[in-house]
Amino acid sequence: MTESTLYCYVHPSRPTLLRCNNCERPICVSCAVRTPTGYRCKECVRGQQKIFETATWSDYVIVFFTGALLSGIASLLLLAITSFIWFLVIVLAPLAGVTIGNITRHFVKGRHSRWLNLLMGASIIIGALPVMLVLGLGGALVMFSYGRSDIVSSLFSLGPLLWQIIYLVMATPAAYSQFSGLFIRK
Numbered sequence: 001m002t003e004s005t006l007y008c009y010v011h012p013s014r015p016t017l018l019r020c021n022n023c024e025r026p027i028c029v030s031c032a033v034r035t036p037t038g039y040r041c042k043e044c045v046r047g048q049q050k051i052f053e054t055a056t057w058s059d060y061v062i063v064f065f066t067g068a069l070l071s072g073i074a075s076l077l078l079l080a081i082t083s084f085i086w087f088l089v090i091v092l093a094p095l096a097g098v099t100i101g102n103i104t105r106h107f108v109k110g111r112h113s114r115w116l117n118l119l120m121g122a123s124i125i126i127g128a129l130p131v132m133l134v135l136g137l138g139g140a141l142v143m144f145s146y147g148r149s150d151i152v153s154s155l156f157s158l159g160p161l162l163w164q165i166i167y168l169v170m171a172t173p174a175a176y177s178q179f180s181g182l183f184i185r186k
């Protein structure tokens with residue numbers, strides 16, 4: 001095959017060396033759009049944006065409330081479990097995150113946007129806040145009542161709060177990547 005001169009598919013009179021790296025059609029300099037993955041034609045860039053921002057306003061509401069509710073339940077369950085077997089948090093926190101990410105993803109049926117992914121992560125944190133607030137206040141009260149006489153006991157009173165923080169640190173990225181990552185793979 002001989003390499004013949006390429007002409008822009010929008011402007012057939014303009015010879016060019018560029019091709020859109022998505023649809024492979026030749027494009028001239030004024031038609032090429034620079035993207036992180038290379039030069040693309042305007043049509044492909046527009047099509048891509050449509051795919052990336054498909055979430056409707058109700059998806060934001062659903063994702064936020066589902067994420068926050070499930071995260072609240074997970075943080076309560078974790079509170080119950082860690083008072084018996086503390087190290088289970090390391091296994092259960094990412095598992096909870098993945099499960100919450102999967103369930104919420106199911107609800108939005110493949111629609112997505114960057115803000116929706118961020119909201120998903122935020123809902124995990126907000127859902128665990130009520131439990132953390134109670135534990136923080138409770139812990140502070142216990143600490144106050146022990147006073148300085150028993151520093152070890154007073155530090156232990158903040159233990160449950162610590163497990164909640166570990167839960168958030170592990171579950172939030174797990175939920176976020178589960179929720180957003182699968183869209184990229186598609």
Ligand SMILES: [Zn+2]
Pocket residue numbers: 020021022023024025040041042043044045
């Ligand atoms: Zn293209």
Ligand SMILES: [Zn+2]
Pocket residue numbers: 008009010011014027028029030031
């Ligand atoms: Zn052109």
